[in-house]
Amino acid sequence: MPILSHHSFPRAILHVDGDSFFASCEVAKNPALRGKCVVTGKERGIASSMSYEAKARGVTRAMRLSEIRKLIPEVIILPSDYETYSLYSQRMYEIVRRYTEDIEEYSIDECFADLTGMRRPNKMSYEQMAMKVKHELDGELGMTFSVGLSVNKVMAKVASKWRKPSGLTIIPGYNMHLYLAKLPVEKVWGIGPQTSAYIQKLLGSARVGSARGRAESVTALEFATRDPEWVKAHFSKPFQEIHRELNGSFVYPLVVGEKHDYASISKTRTFTPPSKDREFVFAQLSKNIENACIKLRRHGLFTKRFAFFLKTQEFRYAGLEIKLSQAISVPQEIVRNVRERFAEVWRDGGLYRATGIVLMDLSNKNASTMDLFGDSLKVEKVQAVLSAVDAVDAKFGKHTVFLGSSFRAIKEPAHQDGGFGHNDRGEASERRKNLLKGENARQRLGLPFLGMVR
């Protein structure tokens, strides 16, 4: 008989989570900051991430920077630097990859790894792998990580969150109940405020008047130990799946490999101060469309349906959806469509704070393949120009060349934000390196792409 793995880890799933990741990257980048109260999010006016020193003195996520300055006069507040965070993120993945190829790059500061079957090749136990990963991450990146090891993704998340910062928590199958018994159900990954309130109503009410009192939160174990049929009767599919993972099943596979198959791509930007100026607001939207199309092209995708919206100062949304007969990736086409329908959304006298575009029905099929009437030549020409624009932007920075319709958003930025967002971490390092000098180049030669838009 072959020796079966002892059933404490039918699967061995690791979750790695950077502690206060953005602030920690800033400290790693500039060691003079170590031990100080560091907060990122300057461009937003609220805290995105804060060092544990700042946390200890009462700084919380989304706290206003003005409030933080009152609390800690010597605080160091920095704008987000996603390029740097991205580089640290890549280094994090690479270290974890030393132990398995089965890595899910879940977000800029988190990843999952499936260590199942790697004890022999790595010549060590799962516990040892978890310890070594953590040791190497902490030592080589100059910041701490919280690491969890368990039997599936939901439980690995429970483990990594168990002790922070710099925790290492291992939850074998036979110990799961000990942790879940101490965990409020709303702390479980995937159970948000709505669902936890609902669970509270279903399970918490049963013991109103009990010795434990009504303020007591339902635990993850109380939810986990309910009958699957009961869960099925009360909850939708995602929660039935979570329930199974809380019982030790492996339900959620790791999503390995680079992401190219987006269901949608969106770009939205808030500008301050808010504006009543129709041209300016339209230019903001045009710029978002350009940015969305840059991403679209980078992944070789085309869109057949998109929605644009304006957000008022009262946080109300007005927008509409446009469907095309052909899939496209050219920003001018989208801008033209949006321009035609913009009046339906715009209200004179309204005060707007943001615009946004969402590209949907993405595919890698080009419109020109469908074009029977000679327009394909034009399409090809436009695409050649866009490729050249992408090349120039790669060399000198984003928006070195831009649409005339975006002019006022780019040349009179009401509010300069911190560059590209969370999800652009997959950029080639070449492009990233060029970004810094690109900022200057844009000032020097920023050319509106006037000829391209009527």
Added chain:
DNA sequence: TCTGGGGTCCTAGGACCC
């Protein structure tokens, strides 16, 4: 949580068809 940006998945319900 007085509110930034980018995503995913699921469900209910309507339209339409046989």
Added chain:
DNA sequence: TCTGGGGTCCTAGGACCC
């Protein structure tokens, strides 16, 4: 004209995540 049942496709909106 009314009634029955079943299927697919699409969309809006909810809920959740980092």
